[in-house]
Amino acid sequence: MALELVETLDSLWSCDTLDKATSFLHSRPQPFCLPNYVRGELSVPHSPSTQFFDSFEPKTGSILCRVPCTQPDEVDGAIRHARAAFPTWSRTSRAERSRYLRRVSELMQEHREVFAVWESIDQGKTLQRARVEVDRAISNFAYFSTYILHEQTAARMIDGVALTYEHRSPAGVMALISPWNMPLYLLTWKIAPCVAFGCTAISKPSEITSMSAVLLSILLRKAELPPGVVNIILGDGPTTGAALVASPLIDGVSFTGGTQTGIDIRRATAHQIRKHLSLELGGKNPTLVFADSMASSAREKTVQVAATAAFENQGEICLCGSRIYVESAVYAKFVDEFEKYVAEKYILGQTVSAVASLQHYNKIRRYLQLAVEEKATFRLGGVPPPLDKESNQGYWIVPTILTDVAPESALQKDEIFGPVVTIAPFEDETEAVRLANDSEYGLAAVILTTDGARMRRVGEQIEAGMVWVNCWLVRELGTPFGGMKSSGIGREGGQYSRDIFTVVRTLHLPA
Numbered sequence: 001m002a003l004e005l006v007e008t009l010d011s012l013w014s015c016d017t018l019d020k021a022t023s024f025l026h027s028r029p030q031p032f033c034l035p036n037y038v039r040g041e042l043s044v045p046h047s048p049s050t051q052f053f054d055s056f057e058p059k060t061g062s063i064l065c066r067v068p069c070t071q072p073d074e075v076d077g078a079i080r081h082a083r084a085a086f087p088t089w090s091r092t093s094r095a096e097r098s099r100y101l102r103r104v105s106e107l108m109q110e111h112r113e114v115f116a117v118w119e120s121i122d123q124g125k126t127l128q129r130a131r132v133e134v135d136r137a138i139s140n141f142a143y144f145s146t147y148i149l150h151e152q153t154a155a156r157m158i159d160g161v162a163l164t165y166e167h168r169s170p171a172g173v174m175a176l177i178s179p180w181n182m183p184l185y186l187l188t189w190k191i192a193p194c195v196a197f198g199c200t201a202i203s204k205p206s207e208i209t210s211m212s213a214v215l216l217s218i219l220l221r222k223a224e225l226p227p228g229v230v231n232i233i234l235g236d237g238p239t240t241g242a243a244l245v246a247s248p249l250i251d252g253v254s255f256t257g258g259t260q261t262g263i264d265i266r267r268a269t270a271h272q273i274r275k276h277l278s279l280e281l282g283g284k285n286p287t288l289v290f291a292d293s294m295a296s297s298a299r300e301k302t303v304q305v306a307a308t309a310a311f312e313n314q315g316e317i318c319l320c321g322s323r324i325y326v327e328s329a330v331y332a333k334f335v336d337e338f339e340k341y342v343a344e345k346y347i348l349g350q351t352v353s354a355v356a357s358l359q360h361y362n363k364i365r366r367y368l369q370l371a372v373e374e375k376a377t378f379r380l381g382g383v384p385p386p387l388d389k390e391s392n393q394g395y396w397i398v399p400t401i402l403t404d405v406a407p408e409s410a411l412q413k414d415e416i417f418g419p420v421v422t423i424a425p426f427e428d429e430t431e432a433v434r435l436a437n438d439s440e441y442g443l444a445a446v447i448l449t450t451d452g453a454r455m456r457r458v459g460e461q462i463e464a465g466m467v468w469v470n471c472w473l474v475r476e477l478g479t480p481f482g483g484m485k486s487s488g489i490g491r492e493g494g495q496y497s498r499d500i501f502t503v504v505r506t507l508h509l510p511a
């Protein structure tokens with residue numbers, strides 16, 4: 001490894017507080033370049049055509065580092081290394097694969113603060129929120145390290161004539177592509193099951209948030225994962241991501257990101273029927289507040305769950321509830337209490353942080369300008385000032401609550417993916433279900449009610465892959481995770497991840 005890179009990575013690795021990281025960044029004469037991780041080696045790509053782009057710190061707007069845009073020939077090289085590693089890794093025993101995964105989770109635990117500090121700086125999220133996500137990333141490795149040990153295959157006798165059983169083998173070399181909102185969590189949500197089930201991986205994090213992927217590379221090296229089993233390449237979607245998914249040497253794609261990108265990937269791979277495809281896409285998730293949930297015994301929790309679902313991580317979680325519908329009898333009361341609660345608990349610079357990028361800031365800002373044009377009521381928040389690269393300012397947006405928004409408005413239809421929520425009334429259960437389902441998306445939903453029969457009755461009618469009643473983002477990693485409608489294809493988690501990362505054949509033996 002080049003000496004300068006070794007020094008940079010050592011310095012990054014020693015920053016376990018925000019202060020240390022800030023003084024390291026200030027001590028640098030120029031931004032450092034992030035490396036790829038291929039065949040167990042970290043190196044900055046240096047093909048003559050490689051371009052680099054700047055990655056910014058969302059909280060300050062200053063340049064954090066430079067990210068290479070890995071070119072198609074280098075993508076191809078990385079895939080070939082993953083292919084070379086596949087025969088041995090796919091035949092490695094479950095017990096041994098499990099030990100590697102456990103080792104990775106333990107090392108991550110040891111360096112938890114380093115991951116949290118850089119994730120917070122790179123993505124913009126609060127340090128507190130980054131810690132939550134690092135812990136969940138650790139659980140991804142811990143969970144799949146034990147899952148594979150407990151898998152059982154049942155055999156069945158058919159009429160005393162044949163004995164059948166399902167035999168699974170690793171699907172091959174997989175492309176794992178993740179977004180910028182929960183960079184480390186979503187990266188590991190794919191890497192952990194991929195290698196646990198015996199596949200090898202080429203992973204591409206978002207070009208906006210590549211830091212935690214590089215830290216993970218350092219750690220995979222420390223864990224002595226055999227070279228080529230996991231390769232992490234950096235770059236943008238149109239160049240690096242597109243070359244990766246289209247390669248005939250890739251056996252499957254697990255993608256999390258926007259719906260339009262999902263469509264592009266589906267189109268690019270449409271002729272490659274053999275390619276496994278899992279698409280976890282966007283959402284515009286409803287939260288339904290029934291009148292009973294505003295009775296004095298339940299009210300506090302109702303408001304708290306609706307607010308957390310709307311504003312956790314600045315609303316940059318695909319599962320965030322960004323359309324709140326409230327039974328008309330309690331509409332005014334809910335809006336008042338919700339506004340009071342959000343104003344008190346969601347403080348910019350404390351519990352609410354910067355949004356991930358300048359481009360995203362300006363996208364959210366355009367929606368807020370639209371809200372002004374459409375004469376929506378801002379119960380909280382407003383249109384933030386325009387920013388550009390020269391502004392040298394962080395990307396801060398006050399939590400915004402909008403009422404009086406028309407049902408057909410883009411504010412109700414489009415995924416804004418920021419700290420913006422709309423609130424509208426409904427008359428009865430039928431209308432609540434209709435409004436909840438009035439979306440091209442179908443990822444998640446929250447129902448707030450104290451009526452046990454209604455929990456199931458309404459819950460079972462909602463067109464969403466994940467429905468939470470009186471809670472939000474409670475997750476068990478074996479449950480199917482994914483969306484209906486334009487929110488995706490396939491499910492991930494436990495046995496559902498196994499379906500993506502393995503191929504199955506049914507064997508028939510004579511009885």
Ligand SMILES: NC(=O)c1ccc[n+]([C@@H]2O[C@H](COP(=O)([O-])OP(=O)(O)OC[C@H]3O[C@@H](n4cnc5c(N)ncnc54)[C@H](O)[C@@H]3O)[C@@H](O)[C@H]2O)c1
Pocket residue numbers: 177178179180181186204205206207235236237238240241242243245256257258259261262264265280281282283317318415417443482483487488
């Ligand atoms: N359903 C889920 O589980 C889930 C989870 C998190 C985020 N998301 C969604 O992700 C979106 C936000 O993330 P984003 O803006 O980074 O999404 P995005 O689709 O722009 O990018 C996601 C990833 O895909 C890559 N990419 C872009 N174009 C590509 C192409 N043509 N081929 C291959 N790769 C390509 C990007 O470089 C990035 O790594 C939101 O829509 C959000 O809802 C969904």
Ligand SMILES: O=C/C=C/C=C(\O)C(=O)O
Pocket residue numbers: 136181182316317318319473475481
């Ligand atoms: O943006 C997508 C978020 C997914 C989050 C989880 O799956 C989780 O936190 O368990």
